[in-house]
Amino acid sequence: MATAQTEIKVTPEIAAEHGITKEEYARIREILGREPNITELGIFSVMWSEHCSYKSSKVHLKRLPTQGKLVVQGPGENAGVVDIGNGLVAAFKIESHNHPSYVEPFQGATTGVGGILRDIFTMGARPIAVMDPLRFGEISASPNSSAAFAPRPSLLATATEEDAAKNRRILDGVIRGVGSYGNCFGVPTVGGEVSFEPCYSQNPLVNVLALGIAKKDDLFFAKAKGTGNPVIYVGAKTGRDGIHGASLLASAEFTEESQQKRPNVQVGDPFMEKLLLEACLEAMKTGAVVAIQDMGAAGLTCSTCEMASRGGTGIEIDLAKVPQRETGMTPYEIMLSESQERMLLVAEKGRDKEVLAVFKKWGLDATVVGEVTDGGLLVVKDHGKVAAQIPAHPLAEEGPVYNRPMAQPTPRSESVRDWFACAAEGTDLTANFTKLLASPAIASKKWITEQYDTMVRTNTLAGPGVSDAAVVRIKPTKRALALSTDGNGRWCYLNPKVGAMHAVSEAARNVAASGARPMAATNCLNFGSPEKPEVMWQFSQAIDGIAEACTALGTPITGGNVSFYNETLGKSIYPTPVMGILGILEDADKVLKVGFRNAGAVILLLDGGESSLGGAQRAAPGREPAREFSSSEYAKAIGAIVAGEPPVIDLAAEKRLIDCLVALAESGTVKSAHDLSDGGLAVALAESCFAAEGLGAEIGIEGEANAEYALFGERGARAIVSVSAGNVGAVLTSARQYQVGAREVGKVTRDNVLRIEYKGRAVIAALIPALRDIWAHSLERHLRIQ
């Protein structure tokens, strides 16, 4: 029933409260040819919010490479789509739900999963996998950093016990949220990652990636076409949850009053979404669906104007027809509601009954709420009376575009006193190594991943921790798809461009280490306030790094998400671009896993950079090994140091290694593969032992650098493979062919011991079971779980 309420009059104060600047308001008046009413103001405020309009990022996103011969749909639709052969396509994208997850961790996370799943199945693709790359603040209070290592304060902020307790609570809520949605919906959560940095304490990052499969000829897009075609609303009823989720939560930073934003957090229902999935896929099969879009950020507003704008048409709806679960909702509230699990579709005229019948079968609300018109206007009626009337294209596509000022922050002046000082030669590193394995960054995440159904749909060939990438098969073909998400925020803080290049490289390397060829990418760009010149500079640099790396590695960006305003009380997060890379394995049987398989196998270190085993010590102009090493996980865990620079990046070397790994998998000549990343060579070796049954490794390395650089340095373009003695020749030949360095570093043993000798001296010697136990249960210990 329409409420006979006195409409709120729009004033400059109200416009400002909506986050609309004076210039934006003038533009609105220009588009409408008059003053907007309050409903129209609300509609503009969400469509032109940072989250929906990308106003601060558009000018930079243009520089990303988006073309590729296998790209069927690039950025601009609900998800990116790539051709995977056999008449099939993969739709995938990554999105963020950061701010809501700070305010209400469980619901923020569930609705993050729900939102990205809808983006996939709205294209006609059944979701088959989800990944959750997460970032939280430290979950244990910082120990006092050793004065001997860091006489000057390092960049590492300390974490108080209060912060740590709050971060543990947020982590728990987010994990439960991700699991509860994905598990109930019936999609496996096959991988992801968790990192911990103090900067995420009040700004956790909850990014979610979803992948779906569709027939190439059965893809659906969100272009409303056909004057007179019915516009149909399906799914959950509309309530007051999530209003201004886009404009106030995702497009603004947090202050002390953040808890008051709780009503802005959306509430998820995975069962409803499962019904919606099945009903939508079934409805699409009728052939009567012309266009479809999910209602995510900015709900009805976004779906109506975007579908009309993309189709070059208009849409008229009457809110009286919209299923509502609250009484007395105003047009403003209905248009801005972000109630979850709703879709908007356009059907062929005269065939709406067919479509409605499918939704009825699945027990879902489905109503014709309007129709497609010509003339390009979005007309919102309320019981026949016009409540809002806005040209759709300007609203959806002609929002403000800002080229915000950028300014590189003053370069840090560091000297060797700020950097990690290595232990004396010959020092036993076992204790430090154990401490590194126990650090939350490196420790096993099994406690988390066992709360996710990683196996439903019986496609998971490699779940969390099994291979460097998550691998899911595509029934009934012989193929499989591999996915990895990566992004080191700390490195991006120290050098945004290089850090971003590493994010792309690491994800691609992880995919290649599973045997799959990297083919396409999606990105989630998590940054602070775009109104800060340093943040915009970081953003621009990261874009340049991503562009350069994606071009070099052949992984065009097919879509993604930008999340700005990740800061609280003026303090922003590390710039954190998270890359998701998709790869294809032509023969699923050739998947490579990280665990050693047989005693006696030879362990080879492959190095696309062909250097000696100096790790970070490789000479590069103007670089010092200590500077590079100070950005490592080891430096942080052992020395409480965050300083220096990320390792030098060599994209050509990364490409060589990727090609080599794909070829080795194809040839079937290696037994296992694991790339080097956090914690360097020693951690990779340990992880390959942990994933094996009753096996250990005997390692002997020579080099000129300090032992710590050699064992824990994080220079890229490297991987370890284990090879049966008889295949070593073939592998070395392959490596030479791809100009990848390959040297034997040791053997897999039956011993259950990990022993690493450097320059002839044992620097690490530990029993695997003890080491594995520490690594496997550390996260629970940090989280105070018994």
Next chain:
Amino acid sequence: MKFGVVVFPGSNCDHDAYHAIGHVLQKPVEFIWHQSEELHNCDAIILPGGFSYGDYLRTGAIARFSPVMKVVEQFANNGGLVLGICNGFQILLEAGLLPGAMMRNSGLRFVCKHVHIRVEETNSPFTCAAQKGQILTIPIAHSDGNYTCDEKTLADLEKNHQVLFRYTTAGGKNDAAGNPNGSTANIAGICNLARNVAGLMPHPERAVEEVLDSEDGLVIFRSMIEALVGAAKATA
């Protein structure tokens, strides 16, 4: 012979059961919508895993009222084979076709991992192709797998050899250490007194191919196939 996999709103593992029976074991199988009032001449019924009705109220509490359950009940009362997997087991408990009830896991969290279960009895159409004492490695994925029943029910189950599967350690020991959810007497699966209806929390349909790390689930389906073949011969 034909298997029927019931699909409730919210069932997720229906496709997996269909794949295991139809593609891996190459036997005729079809889906049965929860509103169906007949079983399409199926000889064995699978109630699959998932989150029917979103686990609202209690797991399986609403699904047990679906129209199809009336015919499933009749089918079971007439000796038809019914296997409830995970949520399917929960539905059979709510429907009273199996004794006992399911509680939240003792760890209060969802758990998904491979576990070991021991075949306790082979005189059932779900285990006749297995060996007594055989250890099967099969995945679980549930937050409500803590099977419970009162003392009398437990005594009856044991006395009548109705416990088909028990959680064990990797070494086969019937020990709390091998029990992922705290279930009474480490029970992973049971059958009714007439031995034609069974339920288990682990997912055998997830352990039917080498690439899925275990093929141990096959023996449960193979037992059903063997029993159906035997029954067909008996009536020939």
